[in-house]
Amino acid sequence: MSKVSRKKKKGKRITLPAEYTEGALHFKTGSGWKACYDSERELYTAETFLAGYYDLYEINEGIFSKLKTKGIKSRDAHELINTGRHLYKSVSDRNSSYDIALDKDYISLCPWADLQRTGEMWDSEQTDLAVAIFESEKQNRDQRLKIQNDQEDTDM
Numbered sequence: 001m002s003k004v005s006r007k008k009k010k011g012k013r014i015t016l017p018a019e020y021t022e023g024a025l026h027f028k029t030g031s032g033w034k035a036c037y038d039s040e041r042e043l044y045t046a047e048t049f050l051a052g053y054y055d056l057y058e059i060n061e062g063i064f065s066k067l068k069t070k071g072i073k074s075r076d077a078h079e080l081i082n083t084g085r086h087l088y089k090s091v092s093d094r095n096s097s098y099d100i101a102l103d104k105d106y107i108s109l110c111p112w113a114d115l116q117r118t119g120e121m122w123d124s125e126q127t128d129l130a131v132a133i134f135e136s137e138k139q140n141r142d143q144r145l146k147i148q149n150d151q152e153d154t155d156m
Contacts (some may be wrong), residue, residue, distance in 0.1 A: 004029055028067050031074040033081060035059065035067050036112050045110045046081045050074075052092040054116040056106050059084035092118035100127050114119030 019028050022098045024040040035046040044059045046067075063103050088106040097119030103109070122130070 006115075012144055022112075027112075028064070028069050030069055030072060030077050031069070033067070033074070033077045034113075035064055035081070036110070037061075037064055039072055043109065045087075045113075045115050046084065047110065048078050048081050049116065050078070054090040054118075054120075055083050056080075056088040056110050056115075057084035057086055058103075058109060088115075090116050090118045100130060102127065102131065120122065 018030070019026075021027070024038055026037045026039065027086055028035045032050045033046060033048045035044070037044050044061060044064045046057045046059050047064075048055045048057070059081060063084060065081055067077055085103070087103040087109060088099070091097065099117050099119055099121045101121060107115070
């Protein structure tokens with residue numbers, strides 16, 4: 001690629017600042033995530049996206065304030081956001097593509113989100129079944145995280 005075409009390509013990129021405001025909405029962005037505070041509705045929401053996975057969450061003020069636009073690892077930001085209330089999930093992996101509305105009001109709660117849809121929306125019965133299955137696995141989360149963190153500590 002020539003120097004001229006590289007400059008042209010770079011000139012076309014639009015990058016938003018890590019923190020910005022649009023009307024009543026205040027945004028924070030990072031690698032693979034975006035969070036929003038709606039001052040009119042006093043509502044905090046966020047989206048995460050990573051290689052075929054897209055999720056929307058309702059978060060709280062504490063989570064929003066901990067999300068830093070610099071100096072926070074993408075993984076740490078995702079873990080913080082994932083502690084919020086899950087609203088919507090879209091998955092596109094090698095096996096299949098599907099979307100799950102965990103809260104049917106996800107569009108009105110996150111009108112700012114660049115919603116990604118990849119497959120067919122699961123019906124209520126499938127969604128209820130998935131919630132029940134994943135809830136039963138919650139007890140293993142602390143153990144899995146501890147093992148993962150221990151392995152990372154030994155790798156350093």
